[in-house]
Amino acid sequence: MRAITFHGKGDMRCETVPDPGIEHLQDAIIQVTACAICGSDLHIFAGVMPGMKHGDIMGHETMGEVVELGSAVTNLKKGDGVVVPFTISCGQCFFCNRGFFSGCERSNPNKEAAEKLWGHSPAGLFGYTHVLGGYAGGQAEYLRVPYADVGPIKVPDGITDDQALFLSDIFPTGYMAAEFCDIKGGETIAIWGCGPVGQFAIRCALMLGAGRVIAIDTVPERLEMARAAGAETLDFLADDIPARIKDLTQGRGADACIDAVGTEADATATLDSIIDRVKVATMLGTDRPHVLRQAIQCCRNFGVVSIVGVYGGFLDKIPMGSAINRGLTFRMAQTPVQRYLASLMERIVKGEIDPSFIITHRATLEEGPEFYRTFRDNKDGCVKVVLKP
Numbered sequence: 001m002r003a004i005t006f007h008g009k010g011d012m013r014c015e016t017v018p019d020p021g022i023e024h025l026q027d028a029i030i031q032v033t034a035c036a037i038c039g040s041d042l043h044i045f046a047g048v049m050p051g052m053k054h055g056d057i058m059g060h061e062t063m064g065e066v067v068e069l070g071s072a073v074t075n076l077k078k079g080d081g082v083v084v085p086f087t088i089s090c091g092q093c094f095f096c097n098r099g100f101f102s103g104c105e106r107s108n109p110n111k112e113a114a115e116k117l118w119g120h121s122p123a124g125l126f127g128y129t130h131v132l133g134g135y136a137g138g139q140a141e142y143l144r145v146p147y148a149d150v151g152p153i154k155v156p157d158g159i160t161d162d163q164a165l166f167l168s169d170i171f172p173t174g175y176m177a178a179e180f181c182d183i184k185g186g187e188t189i190a191i192w193g194c195g196p197v198g199q200f201a202i203r204c205a206l207m208l209g210a211g212r213v214i215a216i217d218t219v220p221e222r223l224e225m226a227r228a229a230g231a232e233t234l235d236f237l238a239d240d241i242p243a244r245i246k247d248l249t250q251g252r253g254a255d256a257c258i259d260a261v262g263t264e265a266d267a268t269a270t271l272d273s274i275i276d277r278v279k280v281a282t283m284l285g286t287d288r289p290h291v292l293r294q295a296i297q298c299c300r301n302f303g304v305v306s307i308v309g310v311y312g313g314f315l316d317k318i319p320m321g322s323a324i325n326r327g328l329t330f331r332m333a334q335t336p337v338q339r340y341l342a343s344l345m346e347r348i349v350k351g352e353i354d355p356s357f358i359i360t361h362r363a364t365l366e367e368g369p370e371f372y373r374t375f376r377d378n379k380d381g382c383v384k385v386v387l388k389p
């Protein structure tokens with residue numbers, strides 16, 4: 001089959017690799033009908049994610065048609081159209097039982113590597129480093145789906161691929177980011193990052209009853225898309241973000257702050273972000289947590305800091321003094337996607353949200369490597385690329 005594979009920093013290729021097959025009774029094989037490039041893939045593309053090997057198959061936002069089933073799979077049949085969550089979860093362990101699917105203690109065969117880094121291992125993920133299982137990803141013609149009874153959700157009649165695909169990741173992630181904010185009605189939510197995750201967080205915060213969303217980025221098309229959803233926008237290269245948020249909130253700060261940027265924050269606007277970049281470049285640091293710092297400083301007393309932007313290691317100069325003295329709550333996770341699938345699918349079916357708004361570019365798998373660059377560089381108004389094998 002054809003698949004997009006990793007060959008080092010900045011080097012993705014579309015090449016021919018062996019087809020996947022059933023390896024376990026609970027596996028399914030799907031023929032991919034649509035897949036997408038995620039901001040998380042850009043961390044791999046930038047070479048900042050440890051644990052990748054040459055030839056690893058990329059991708060964790062995938063949907064397709066079931067073409068083969070292990071004998072223990074009971075919920076699916078051949079021909080079903082399904083969306084596959086990026087989190088691989090057994091459905092039966094301590095964590096899966098409690099709904100913490102991205103904490104599954106059985107799905108990462110390379111647990112030891114993750115334990116060394118983080119103390120304990122989370123779930124395995126598709127196409128996301130050998131630290132998280134080394135599973136082949138879904139930017140390919142076919143994908144092997146482990147625990148096929150637990151992950152995939154069937155796409156109901158009348159729902160298009162474009163509407164369903166983002167249930168695999170960015171829609172539940174944006175939703176979780178907003179849910180963490182404990183919105184009761186009328187709150188002001190500040191959101192850093194108007195990439196795909198930020199865009200869903202904006203819409204979900206408003207859907208859950210936020211009175212006002214302040215969205216922060218610098219890319220004109222992304223800010224425009226945020227305004228179209230009803231957000232007020234700030235440009236981090238032009239505005240003094242903490243001062244502006246203070247102005248907009250009677251000096252108090254936002255009720256909740258969402259970090260939808262993560263470890264690759266822009267490193268030009270502020271001194272701390274420049275220092276972050278130097279430290280990472282010289283191996284003195286693992287991450288660039290400028291946005292997290294700013295989100296903490298801009299949050300009101302006893303507010304929530306909701307972190308969905310991904311970080312990898314040990315974060316420097318986090319203002320814990322500000323957080324403890326002012327009673328902030330931190331919420332964060334790789335999204336336990338399975339927990340949200342049914343209810344968010346229902347919102348799509350009812351027409352409460354149409355996730356296809358996010359798509360700006362379409363391409364073939366062969367063109368995928370070129371579109372990694374388009375997406376990374378925000379070229380040509382690119383917000384989200386969908387690839388059709």
Ligand SMILES: NC(=O)c1ccc[n+]([C@@H]2O[C@H](COP(=O)([O-])OP(=O)(O)OC[C@H]3O[C@@H](n4cnc5c(N)ncnc54)[C@H](O)[C@@H]3O)[C@@H](O)[C@H]2O)c1
Nearest residue numbers: 039040193195196197261262265266308309310333334335
């Ligand atoms: N927690 C999860 O389960 C989960 C799931 C999917 C993605 N993610 C993470 O979410 C993050 C965003 O993903 P995406 O697909 O939207 O990526 P993206 O790279 O398209 O978007 C990031 C945006 O942040 C903006 N940005 C950079 N510096 C900023 C700053 N100082 N202030 C405000 N905005 C700034 C960029 O201009 C860009 O538009 C990534 O870190 C990704 O890994 C997490």
Ligand SMILES: [Zn+2]
Nearest residue numbers: 038039040169
């Ligand atoms: Zn993703």
Ligand SMILES: [Zn+2]
Nearest residue numbers: 090093096104
């Ligand atoms: Zn489990």
